[in-house]
Amino acid sequence: MALINTYDGRLLLSETTVGAGAQVLLLAFLGTAIGLGPAGWLTGLAFGLATWAVLNRALLRTRTRTFGPANRVTLGRAILVGAVTALVADSFQSSPPVSLFVGLTAVALILDGVDGKVARRTGTSTALGARFDMEVDAFLILVLSVYVSMSMGPWVLLIGLMRYVFVAAAKAMPWLNGSLPHSMARKTVAAVQGVFLLVAASGLLPYAAGFGLVALALGSLLWSFGRDIAWLFRNREGRGEPRVTAPVEETMTVTVALEAPVERRTAELVTS
Numbered sequence: 422m423a424l425i426n427t428y429d430g431r432l433l434l435s436e437t438t439v440g441a442g443a444q445v446l447l448l449a450f451l452g453t454a455i456g457l458g459p460a461g462w463l464t465g466l467a468f469g470l471a472t473w474a475v476l477n478r479a480l481l482r483t484r485t486r487t488f489g490p491a492n493r494v495t496l497g498r499a500i501l502v503g504a505v506t507a508l509v510a511d512s513f514q515s516s517p518p519v520s521l522f523v524g525l526t527a528v529a530l531i532l533d534g535v536d537g538k539v540a541r542r543t544g545t546s547t548a549l550g551a552r553f554d555m556e557v558d559a560f561l562i563l564v565l566s567v568y569v570s571m572s573m574g575p576w577v578l579l580i581g582l583m584r585y586v587f588v589a590a591a592k593a594m595p596w597l598n599g600s601l602p603h604s605m606a607r608k609t610v611a612a613v614q615g616v617f618l619l620v621a622a623s624g625l626l627p628y629a630a631g632f633g634l635v636a637l638a639l640g641s642l643l644w645s646f647g648r649d650i651a652w653l654f655r656n657r658e659g660r661g662e663p664r665v666t667a668p669v670e671e672t673m674t675v676t677v678a679l680e681a682p683v684e685r686r687t688a689e690l691v692t693s
Contacts, residue, residue, distance in 0.1 A: 447503070448461075494539055601649055
């Protein structure tokens with residue numbers, strides 16, 4: 422049994438290492454194509470290294486035996502997010518080509534709807550996969566918020582930071598971990614965040630229209646969070662045995678673009 426576990430561990434390590442290598446290759450392509458600067462290189466490499474380390478730690482903790490096709494799709498999205506992060510870091514010195522930035526981000530957002538379908542069709546849905554998917558989504562929203570804030574103001578950062586603030590608040594106020602009822606409105610708000618930010622970042626709309634679109638995204642996010650927090654406060658004593666981990670995931674995904682189906686969001690948090 423020990424030999425089997427060791428073999429599985431090495432196999433999983435090879436999967437994540439290939440992902441890290443692909444991240445470096447994509448950064449090298451960007452460096453050749455657009456002349457990626459030191460800030461972009463360092464940020465992209467730091468993202469790739471952090472993803473590799475955290476993912477390996479989570480795989481070992483959960484004793485996952487196979488990486489699975491859905492996680493491969495999510496890992497591919499993480500590689501794209503790493504490239505987008507590098508471009509945003511580099512944009513503080515020189516603006517990246519808009520078409521490249523929009524293309525990479527759009528593919529990352531579209532693939533968010535793919536890994537969930539792959540997981541269900543292959544019967545490989547896991548708590549780790551749901552959490553991995555969520556973290557990639559949330560970080561992409563944060564990065565897009567940083568990029569858009571450079572032209573529209575620091576208030577845009579609230580979109581990307583709200584999920585992380587909620588998680589921090591839940592540690593101090595455990596009642597925020599309570600169960601939330603299903604809500605299509607919550608999922609719709611989640612879906613528009615990344616799309617609205619990308620449209621604003623693309624420059625396709627006049628400044629005033631883009632500003633209004635991002636303001637609408639933030640307003641809907643504040644409304645959604647406010648409604649959920651009010652509901653959790655009113656029901657903070659709970660009825661029956663409270664669930665601690667799953668509701669946090671559903672609430673946190675309010676800031677996640679193109680939210681995957683709710684079945685994948687009810688798994689236990691395993692990487693915190």
